[in-house]
Amino acid sequence: MAATLCVKLLPKQGWLPLTQSVRHGSKAVTRHRKPMHILKQKLMAVTRYIPPPRVGPPGAFPSQNKRVQEDHPLMKILKKDLNKVFEDHKMIAVVQNNGSNAEDMMILRNRLYKHGITVKFFPNQVMRSFLKDSVYCNMSPLIIGPTVLFVSKEPKAKEMLKTLRASPQMTLLGACVDDTLLSAQGVLSFSKLPSVTVVQGELVSGLTMLTSTTASMLQRHPAHLSALLQQYVKQQSSDSKEEAT
């Protein structure tokens, strides 16, 4: 009910009316669910939200635009360093150290430096993002937890293994030697291989064995040689005679 002031009962200005009707029973905020006015009901029905039809469940298809975060400058510098490390050094070994203190590290570094192996630390995130882009992507599962890199220009596996045996906390996980990924056992067998020159010498001697025997035979006394050849001819003729009969 709207508030009405009966105008008729106000003959003169300024007089208070005799009856005053008070508005009641039409509050907006009620404790119960107030039934909507029909007009409001119609409006709500007309403007109802209809979502676009989904092709599948929300997680079925991956999001189309993947947000690629740009590397911040420190990461770029570290990546450049890593790139240089991988280019310069032939052998890169990944070792996990759980709890070696400063003096152990110092002793280890000293021993390794005598053989030309340097110890490098890189943050795991940088390593992983670098490896993802480079050829060595299969090394990325090795980089978890506290890892250290042992890099050296010459692949000196034997000395490295000896030094690592001295410190119990360091565990060799794998190595990349001459662009080949090796496991721990691979590194062990690599260290047991003889050097390249020895292997080459063995190969050469095996190939030239036949020619060297002929050469030595020719170099002996010619009478000896002619006797041998005569014997050989006799044997051949006797064989052929046996075959014929």
Place this chain on the structure above:
Amino acid sequence: MAAPSKATVVLKAVKKIAIKFSPFESNVRSTREFLAMVGSEKARSTNMNCEVVTTVKHDKSEPVVDITYLDGDRLVMKGAKLTSREMLSAFQSRCTSKDPQAKTAAKK
């Protein structure tokens, strides 16, 4: 991963911890984290006689943590489907149950 409830790992009742894993597998993360927590300086300083032996293999086998206690009990945890927190809580609960007297005396 967040650190467990107690920062240090107390190895008083442990004789030997042998951890085997193959680092090229994808399920070794929790085992390696467990190893890092157990092999840290603080943990090792609680018991200098306890050996932590790590074997790195390449045969696609599951990562296994084998703990031998001082009274001969063995705890074998296969870390392929476990988180490091679960492994650590299981290990610590057994440690405290094995060695309650020394711990409670130290706490009091």
